[in-house]
Amino acid sequence: MFDKIKQTISSAGETIMEQAxxxxxxxxxxxxxxxxxxxxxxxxxxxxxxxxxYFSVSMSLNPTLEVELQSxxxxxxxGRI
Numbered sequence: 001m002f003d004k005i006k007q008t009i010s011s012a013g014e015t016i017m018e019q020a021x022x023x024x025x026x027x028x029x030x031x032x033x034x035x036x037x038x039x040x041x042x043x044x045x046x047x048x049x050x051x052x053x054y055f056s057v058s059m060s061l062n063p064t065l066e067v068e069l070q071s072x073x074x075x076x077x078x079g080r081i
Contacts, residue, residue, distance in 0.1 A: 031063050038065055049075035 035057065042052055054068035 035065055038067075042067065045069060 046052070049071045050069040051071065052067055053070050054066065056064075056066040058064045058066075
């Protein structure tokens with residue numbers, strides 16, 4: 001009986017590992033699509049006068065994309081704002 005319980009727990013653990021791997025791959029693909037869309041926006045922002053000074057991507061449980069944009073005050077007079 002103990003062996004049967006042990007086998008059931010082991011089987012459940014393997015199934016959970018497989019599902020977690022599948023979810024991880026799907027999340028990674030979705031997140032990479034989001035990054036691609038943001039990267040395509042950067043040239044548009046540069047056309048408005050911004051320059052990317054810093055760019056960082058972090059892949060973790062909570063993936064992040066950081067971009068620091070800078071511009072001169074002259075690029076944004078009150079009429080343009």
